[in-house]
Amino acid sequence: MKPIERLGLGLLHRLDPERAHGLALKALRAGLVPLPGRITSPRLQTVLAGLDLPNPVGLAAGFDKNAEALGPLSRAGFGFVEVGAATPRPQPGNPKPRLFRLTEDRAAINRFGFNNDGMETIARRLADRPRDMVLGLNLGANKDSADRAEDFARVLALCGPHLDFATVNVSSPNTEALRDLQGAAALRALLKGVTDTRAWLKRPIPVFLKIAPDLSDNEIEDIAEVALSSGIDAIIATNTTLSRGGLHNPAKGETGGLSGAPLFERSTRVLARLSAATDGKLPLIGVGGISSAEDAYAKICAGASAVQLYTALIYHGLSLAADIAHGLERLLDRDGHANVAAAVGTKRKEWL
Template identity: 75%
Template sequence: MTPTDRLAERLGLALLHRFDPERAHGLSLLALRAGLAPRPGPVQSARLATKLAGLNLPNPVGLAAGYDKNATALGALVKSGFGFVEVGAATPLPQPGNPKPRLFRLSQDRAVINRFGFNNEGAEAIAARLAAHPRGAVPVGLNLGANKTSTDRAADFARVLAVCGAHVDFATVNVSSPNTEKLRDLQGAAALSALLAGVMDTRAGLSRRIPIFLKIAPDLNSDELAELAEVALAAGVDAIIATNTTLSREGLTSAHKGEAGGLSGAPLFEKSTRVLAQLSQLTEGRLPLIGVGGVGSADQAYAKIRAGASAVQLYSALVYGGLSLVGEIAHGLEALLARDGYDNITQAIGTNRGVWL
């Protein structure tokens, strides 16, 4: 990014921060669709290229779900530097989500609290956009959710996969959002086993096999985490995303710290990385892990990888750093790998896990 482009981005971010956070979110997507953000393409190098659950990634820096909920800006996002992109969450039926306001910037903490509640246009509308997006070098996945009013939330995940699965490169089972009442109850062993069995049966009926990821909460204790890892391995999940947002408010200073919802951003980094390292130890390399939570720099991405992640995702940091942060992290990650003598990202996975346990 040129100095002029970077200045324009900073001015754009400052302008967006003058709006209500949810309005700013929508405006940023509009700007992407209008071509008002640079599109450098994915950052690529032999050192960063990796394979994740059978997916070839040009680099291990991905976009987490929640930003492009309805897959409206895919054309721009896959050209923004990411190595993979996740959209959604999608539910079988359209739903408005929770009442507004439901998104809050915690600027002093470089964090965000949201209680969106899976607001989206529904699986059919999202599937149509995914179908229109040509597959390319950057894999695109979909976060699967459940309708708030559903009488069988576990079955909703399979329903969304049945509608959208043919048009994505991977799908994520999201039972870890804190913003749909009792959704996190589906992380229990029996409920999760049944839910995943339904998803896997649906995947078997698709025209091609796609990897299934499981996204977990950071608020699980050691016993719950061990139980969840056992269920995921038994079910044949292809990767675990660790973690979603937290209900903790420890150490926050911003005015909105008391708002209900899931906290993401910088304060989540240590908590989510400890969960990641524990999960790495529990699974012993038997399935890849994706580190999410508080990634806002190359050093933090590298820490996640050295704690056990095969790849990372970010979203909240973009609120404060802009899309240019994606390229900065990827290029910085390459420099850190070179500094430590690694020829490829895979050689660094888990090499510093012990400090987080």
């Protein structure tokens, strides 16, 4: 982390977390944040669900909910970027405060509730996207929707022409009963609606499914079976957790989803179980608690073809993406792997 980035983070941490997040986005759009540009090498280049990635380090949804900073993010060192979540209609989300830093735990709790500008506004921004980035959108459903499954399809139909991939998010804990859609029957029906909509796009794109970390082994098996038979292209494991074990910050009792370092072990075990359940037939993206190249490499060795991060940026700055990519290069070289794909799942048994 450069001194100017350390100074900026120190100032932001004196502010309310949500206000600090908004200012960070403004600084990024204004060109005040140093950006490394594209980071790649033959060893880092990888293919994810047919997408050619310069490196396997992605930005998770939630950082740029409304697709407002696509230009800068395309130069921030990420191999791929996911924005959103977007819902059909704009919605304000849950009442503030709804974002909490847990500094001692290197974590955060949020209960945003899919606050966003709505699919029409977001689609206009996506249409002006840089073409030299791999860009995805997290699909969401309105809180008061009478048919949440239809909401996902509607957002995909409008925004899909401007995307490289789309993610079906049924794992946010902050929209009532949304996680119920992870049940086998509901999930199968939901994914059919989304994949049918995808088939009507002029340029069909990969569809990913994002799952929760708070799943039993039987639920993981059910999701794996549905995913393999539904025509989706990858699974993102995982979203935030409702667990609060081992936390120290006084905000640990706040309602919402916990992300950051405490999620690492739980999410990696779910990832490994999912890798075993799908037997390598479906690429997985590892998310949850990544704050170093070693963390990212552990996810890859547990079964992930690529990784995503977000919460660690609060504590390490945007330069973390480049640091992790360069660190991964060294770790892959150390272990004699010619590329990312060669390392995928090589230490899965350690997490089962």
